[in-house]
Amino acid sequence: MQKEPKKMKWMPILAAAVLLIGIGATVYVNAAKNDSGRILINGEQFSPDQLLEIAGETTLGEVSGAPLDGLMVAVGVDNPTGRLYTLIGADGYQKTVTWEEMANGIITRERASYFPDLAKAYHVKDIIEIKVE
Amino acid sequence: MKKGKLFTGILLFGSLWGFAECVISPMLGRAGLPSGAILTGVVAFGLMAASRVVYRIPGMQLGMGLVAGAMRLLNPFGGCHLCSAIAIMAEGAVFELIWLGVSSQTVENMPLKMKASLGIVTSYGVYVIGYLVTQVLTPVFSSAGFYLSNLVVFIPQILASGLLAAVLGGLTAPLAFSAREFNVSTLANRVYYPLSIGVSALCWAVVILNANVIAGL
Numbered sequence: 001m002q003k004e005p006k007k008m009k010w011m012p013i014l015a016a017a018v019l020l021i022g023i024g025a026t027v028y029v030n031a032a033k034n035d036s037g038r039i040l041i042n043g044e045q046f047s048p049d050q051l052l053e054i055a056g057e058t059t060l061g062e063v064s065g066a067p068l069d070g071l072m073v074a075v076g077v078d079n080p081t082g083r084l085y086t087l088i089g090a091d092g093y094q095k096t097v098t099w100e101e102m103a104n105g106i107i108t109r110e111r112a113s114y115f116p117d118l119a120k121a122y123h124v125k126d127i128i129e130i131k132v133e
Numbered sequence: 134m135k136k137g138k139l140f141t142g143i144l145l146f147g148s149l150w151g152f153a154e155c156v157i158s159p160m161l162g163r164a165g166l167p168s169g170a171i172l173t174g175v176v177a178f179g180l181m182a183a184s185r186v187v188y189r190i191p192g193m194q195l196g197m198g199l200v201a202g203a204m205r206l207l208n209p210f211g212g213c214h215l216c217s218a219i220a221i222m223a224e225g226a227v228f229e230l231i232w233l234g235v236s237s238q239t240v241e242n243m244p245l246k247m248k249a250s251l252g253i254v255t256s257y258g259v260y261v262i263g264y265l266v267t268q269v270l271t272p273v274f275s276s277a278g279f280y281l282s283n284l285v286v287f288i289p290q291i292l293a294s295g296l297l298a299a300v301l302g303g304l305t306a307p308l309a310f311s312a313r314e315f316n317v318s319t320l321a322n323r324v325y326y327p328l329s330i331g332v333s334a335l336c337w338a339v340v341i342l343n344a345n346v347i348a349g350l
Binding site: 008011012014015018019021022023024025026028029032084086091092093094095096097098101118119120121122 | 214215216235239243246247249250251253254257258267268271272274275277278280282283286287289290292293295296299300303
């Protein structure tokens, strides 16, 4: 029979706590998930096709979509240049960008953001809201 | 143990880890599998735990993380290479912190339940803290601003996605710890060095070739 080292006796309890945290968080995340397939901007809901109609379609590199700066102007954001924009995904993932970064970014028909000058961490998928702050 | 053997070991295990991150991880992702959790729970934890019980030298896993992270940074395909590289390097550092009080002898004397528990705690800690670190550092290194609110609202998702890594770490642990039977000191230099350096070079060559093929160069 193998011996259980004294100072490691708490390890199974810690492992059980870790599993409980993971399970609890999984339940919470799934319960909080909310994806209608539309995008909330400045208090209004839009479908991806509507965004392309409103702001037109442009291509950055090999990716096409609605230019984010033009979109903010088109949906009537007041003083758009002095604001911060938070792109929120259906899974809760979000990234905040400045107007300068919005000027070189697009939102695709698949509701994903694309910024060629920023890390891929800024490619938010399944966007459900663009919060103007 | 000779320093040369240790550094070659860091290069070998770090290269294997980096190879898995650059070549295997994108394949898993394309198959719709949670590649991050699988890579951390099986490959990263498995290689770090196995190398720790074989070489028995703290600090080695930090070096492995740096080697694997550097390889990931060279391969700009299959997701965010900057975030992944930061996460990998952070994972090596977190492993070192968690294992500060764990000696190779301790692992040797552990019953299966304890080994699995250590695997669960280590894999979850490495995955979750690595994820948090990359969420903070990626905006900084990519010259965009870091906003705490972006991180705070995403914490439940990070804690949830670590569950799979924890379970896989628990399953991988007994296998990884069984590597302690292998005594690297007894391996002849004429076998150890060419084999380690050869495998490492092969990993780097495949990753560089893979990156160039994908880029169409």
